[in-house]
Amino acid sequence: MLVKGEWKSKWHPVQDKDSQGRFIRQSSAFTKRITDVNLAVEQGLRLYVAYICPWANRTLIARSLLGLEETVDVKVVDPQLSDYGWQFGSSLGATPSGVEGVEYAHQLYTMTEPEYTGRATVPVLWNINKNKIINNESSHILRILNDDLRPIHDSAINLYPTELQLEIDAFNQSIYDSLNNGVYRAGFASSQSAYNEAVIAIFKRLDELEAHFEVNGYAVGGKLTESDIRLFVTLTRFDIAYYGLFKTNLKLIADYPALSHYLKRLLQIDAFAKNTRVDHIKAGYYSIKALNPSNIIPQGPKLDWFEYLTHGV
Ligand SMILES: N[C@@H](CCC(=O)N[C@@H](CS)C(=O)NCC(=O)O)C(=O)O
The missing domain is CATH 3.40.30.10 (Glutaredoxin)
Known part of the structure; x- marks a missing residue:
């Protein structure tokens, strides 16, 4: 620093x-x-x-x-x-x-x-x-x-519309500690108890989100908002990097049918597909020497949503 x-x-x-x-x-x-x-x-x-x-x-x-x-x-x-x-x-x-x-x-x-x-x-x-x-x-x-x-x-898309702001803020808050930052709290924990606490919170939230996406198409308000972006970026890294490197390995996102379906729906939107670079994600996370001194990058996993990526893997 x-x-x-x-x-x-x-x-x-x-x-x-x-x-x-x-x-x-x-x-x-x-x-x-x-x-x-x-x-x-x-x-x-x-x-x-x-x-x-x-x-x-x-x-x-x-x-x-x-x-x-x-x-x-x-x-x-x-x-x-x-x-x-x-x-x-x-x-x-x-x-x-x-x-x-x-x-x-x-x-x-x-x-x-x-x-x-x-x-x-x-x-x-x-x-x-x-x-x-x-x-x-x-x-x-x-x-x-x-x-x-x-x-x-002047886009037709509004990621933070006035009428949904309270709900968006609440959703963002509910996934920040447990998921967005929660995966880092697991991966960079300096004690077993800190790791355990983070992993329990991650999977509690994923279970809740799975139930949410069984009946909802989007995070908030039935339409695309910044909450979807904030959830998406953690979901796409989960099976590729966090599961292995950060030891968040009770389940894969691929084991959650509704979350997997949601992920694939978002990936059919060009802005999501073209900015998702699996090659960078793997090379980057696995270069963190403190967690992976040998710098060996795993070959897998091979996930069915890779077919939507415009850059390949
Ligand atoms: N709260 C910041 C966090 C940004 C952040 O931590 N980025 C990481 C990469 S994923 C970083 O640059 N880390 C370098 C470092 O911590 O030295 C944000 O959301 O923009």
């Missing part, structure tokens, strides 16, 4: 833990919204992302769904985490190193704030002219794309 603008010690996944060994995620430091849309577009908007990363994947799906591919540029880091965190390179179609003078994602943080202390995470929403981070919190970036940039895209 960065300490007063200097990169200190090799990258390690465990950021912080409590006295019981529970993983604690840092909160995001850059939280501006866009108020002057024309100026923001004139100055240039870019997302720095990793296809392996569920938080970044959220923003890519929203960008595509809302028709913002021409307005918001994208640069992609290598899936493998280096000793210096995310790096640009040549792996699996990532943006080459050195483009715009940037080799590592942590440089984006020090360009924005030379004395920055903290982890250099993706996604990052970037002001191209100013060379500065606007926002590095995916839940905010979703709202920036959907709400703040609405004058530009």
Whole structure:
């Protein structure tokens, strides 16, 4: 991580833990919204992302769904985490190193704030002219794309419609601790009890969601919203990475018929299919040395939803 603008010690996944060994995620430091849309577009908007990363994947799906591919540029880091965190390179179609003078994602943080202390995470929403981070919190970036940039895209899709906001917030909350972050709480637990607690919560929530999708087509309100994006990115990584690497292995998503059906329905939407990169997900998660020192990437699983992907595996 960065300490007063200097990169200190090799990258390690465990950021912080409590006295019981529970993983604690840092909160995001850059939280501006866009108020002057024309100026923001004139100055240039870019997302720095990793296809392996569920938080970044959220923003890519929203960008595509809302028709913002021409307005918001994208640069992609290598899936493998280096000793210096995310790096640009040549792996699996990532943006080459050195483009715009940037080799590592942590440089984006020090360009924005030379004395920055903290982890250099993706996604990052970037002001191209100013060379500065606007926002590095995916839940905010979703709202920036959907709400703040609405004058530009005027999309028929609204991922956070007024009448569903309370329900969306409640749904998001119900899956954040248990699932979105819950899988990391299992994978990066520093004690058996912290791991056990996380895994129990994950499967309790998955069982509840299975019951929900037996009778509902979407997470909230009978239509596509940001809650579907937030659930989708965790479901697609589950059988490929979390089940094996994070030991969330009581069941696969493939063992849940309604959740599997929901996943396949979303994957028939281009924005979901084209931004799901199984090759990046596998290469990235299994490069986390603290959990997989041999760096061997498993051959499986082979899942029936792979047929919907536009990039292949
Ligand atoms: N709350 C942030 C979390 C972002 C995050 O933790 N991203 C991970 C990748 S999945 C990251 O960049 N980790 C690098 C690190 O922790 O050093 C968001 O939702 O945008």
